[in-house]
Amino acid sequence: xxxxxxxxxxxxxxxxxxxxxxxxxxxxxxxxxxxxxxxxxxxxxxxxxxxxxxxxxxxxxxxxxxxxxxxxxxxxxxxxxxxxxxxxxxxxxxxxxxxxxxxxxxxxxxxxxxxxxxxxxxxxxxxxxxxxxxxxxxxxxxxxxxxxxxxxxxxxxxxxxxxxxxxxxxxxxxxxxxxxxxxxxxxxxxxxxxxxxxxxxxxxxxxxxx
Amino acid sequence: xxxxxxxxxxxxxxxxxxxxxxxxxxxxxxxxxxxxxxxxxxxxxxxxxxxxxxxxxxxxxxxxxxxxxxxxxxxxxxxxxxxxxxxxxxxxxxxxxxxxxxxxxxxxxxxxx
Ligand SMILES: Nc1nc2c(ncn2[C@@H]2O[C@H](COP(=O)(O)OP(=O)(O)O)[C@@H](O)[C@H]2O)c(=O)[nH]1
Ligand SMILES: [Mg+2]
Ligand SMILES: [Zn+2]
Numbered sequence: 086x087x088x089x090x091x092x093x094x095x096x097x098x099x100x101x102x103x104x105x106x107x108x109x110x111x112x113x114x115x116x117x118x119x120x121x122x123x124x125x126x127x128x129x130x131x132x133x134x135x136x137x138x139x140x141x142x143x144x145x146x147x148x149x150x151x152x153x154x155x156x157x158x159x160x161x162x163x164x165x166x167x168x169x170x171x172x173x174x175x176x177x178x179x180x181x182x183x184x185x186x187x188x189x190x191x192x193x194x195x196x197x198x199x200x201x202x203x204x205x206x207x208x209x210x211x212x213x214x215x216x217x218x219x220x221x222x223x224x225x226x227x228x229x230x231x232x233x234x235x236x237x238x239x240x241x242x243x244x245x246x247x248x249x250x251x252x253x254x255x256x257x258x259x260x261x262x263x264x265x266x267x268x269x270x271x272x273x274x275x276x277x278x279x280x281x282x283x284x285x286x287x288x289x290x291x292x293x294x295x
Numbered sequence: 296x297x298x299x300x301x302x303x304x305x306x307x308x309x310x311x312x313x314x315x316x317x318x319x320x321x322x323x324x325x326x327x328x329x330x331x332x333x334x335x336x337x338x339x340x341x342x343x344x345x346x347x348x349x350x351x352x353x354x355x356x357x358x359x360x361x362x363x364x365x366x367x368x369x370x371x372x373x374x375x376x377x378x379x380x381x382x383x384x385x386x387x388x389x390x391x392x393x394x395x396x397x398x399x400x401x402x403x404x405x406x407x408x
Contacts, residue, residue, distance in 0.1 A: 087312065089305045089326075089400040172297060202333055205299035227379045232331055237395075260368045264382045 096175035100210025111193040116217035120198030121243040124276040130158035137191040144173040172203035204232035213238035220244045224258040246275040302342035321352040322406035329362045331397035364397030
């Protein structure tokens with residue numbers, strides 16, 4: 086019996102121990118296209134500016150617009166061109182990490198390719214996976230993509246400002262999420278307005294002080 | 296389309312094994328995949344057929360065996376297969392579950408000569 090994707094796993098474990106060694110935490114942001122990953126990063130960079138040293142690995146680029154949006158916060162950004170690929174892998178992260186001075190870094194955020202299936206199958210060596218969903222998508226995401234929602238250490242439900250204009254069933258979403266991952270912290274946000282982020286910041290701070 | 300990456304890695308391993316075993320032709324690859332991995336068989340076969348052209352596996356067939364998602368309830372210890380997308384214990388309705396199987400990505404065997 087030979088295990089497929091072992092190579093990705095081995096590299097991911099190497100990355101995990103390297104980051105642990107350097108006291109860097111790495112969060113892998115996974116969502117459908119347009120759920121709000123970049124906006125979450127923008128808000129988070131703005132909030133953390135000054136207090137923590139942040140780095141960004143941007144793997145969801147069709148144009149360089151997302152990178153432009155993030156550049157203004159002054160944190161180093163490394164772009165990974167997946168050339169149409171549907172997910173990042175540990176090898177590409179390994180390459181990107183060489184571009185950072187890890188001793189000068191507290192937190193790394195990875196914006197994965199917009200897609201709920203493929204990215205959840207490739208360990209990047211991250212400290213935790215963060216799932217982002219929005220109310221303009223279906224409320225059945227946790228049940229449809231149990232791999233991601235079981236593994237996620239945080240779930241962000243974004244675009245709460247649009248809830249009343251969509252047919253997103255909030256109660257059904259929470260019920261399904263609790264079935265798949267009973268204890269995961271759920272943060273309900275309107276990221277463009279910067280609302281609902283206190284819990285997320287507290288979670289991040291708790292993690293960095295742990 | 297993580298199927299493509301999985302197939303690419305599968306091929307790397309298959310060809311490595313073939314070289315080690317001194318196979319000159321591969322006839323069949325028996326692959327085992329957990330349901331949790333959400334592999335779409337049509338996509339997987341398509342990727343397999345694209346990858347095999349021009350290799351010693353050119354004529355190989357692919358056998359895919361799906362492994363059900365099996366969970367164990369932390370509350371009452373009951374183990375069960377998740378058949379519908381109901382992630383709770385059928386005995387006590389507990390939701391704190393450990394995954395026993397369903398994440399497999401194994402090459403069970405490679406046939407050839
Ligand atoms: N109404 C509303 N729009 C949002 C919210 N968060 C993000 N958006 C918009 O949704 C679009 C996609 O967001 P983006 O962060 O680029 O998503 P990504 O593809 O996951 O990086 C952008 O036009 C955002 O301005 C929100 O809370 N409410
Ligand atoms: Mg983005
Ligand atoms: Zn039970």
